[in-house]
Amino acid sequence: TQLLEQSPQFLSIQEGENLTVYCNSSSVFSSLQWYRQEPGEGPVLLVTVVTGGEVKKLKRLTFQFGDARKDSSLHITAAQPGDTGLYLCAGDSRNSGAGSYQLTFGKGTKLSVIP
């Protein structure tokens, strides 16, 4: 089983601060996705990174995929209360039994941005 470790598990910051959350594994992933989940709802995809070293920006969010495709980070600049939620990373791995692909999820980082 391929594992994804996310850190920190919880993060509480003031509005306007910057933060970085991490997603690490000893396994190589062909792609990695970041989702955000708000209370009472399902996860919503933010970004998919595919190439080692890739950097993608989504407004104040910056996503990076490690050169070896084993880790990723999410950096938020000037956090706002609307950024509050659970951030999940998910790695794309092959299910060798069925020959199809499935996502392996990390446990998530719960972010609270205080006004």
Place this chain on the structure above:
Amino acid sequence: NAGVTQTPKFRILKIGQSMTLQCTQDMNHNYMYWYRQDPGMGLKLIYYSVGAGITDKGEVPNGYNVSRSTTEDFPLRLELAAPSQTSVYFCASSYWGKGDTQYFGPGTRLTVL
């Protein structure tokens, strides 16, 4: 498009009871998935389907069954409910499997007492 819909939103079961969680998607997606989410544990894949008539086990399939008779529907059956099945269940779908965006439903919160 409604996307992925799940019913019911909440359910309480007694130990040993059975129930079916419904999932429907209107995006003509090939792949459909069932996950469970326990507090602090992320999402675990229960079963998935790559198309009508084809299903396969995920990471935690014990105590569950699925069927996929149509492209749109992917019900999850719980037989002989146990307290360990208390969780939030999410259905998701995607057009392709590898690297494609998964679209999630709003979830079903199940409590087994």
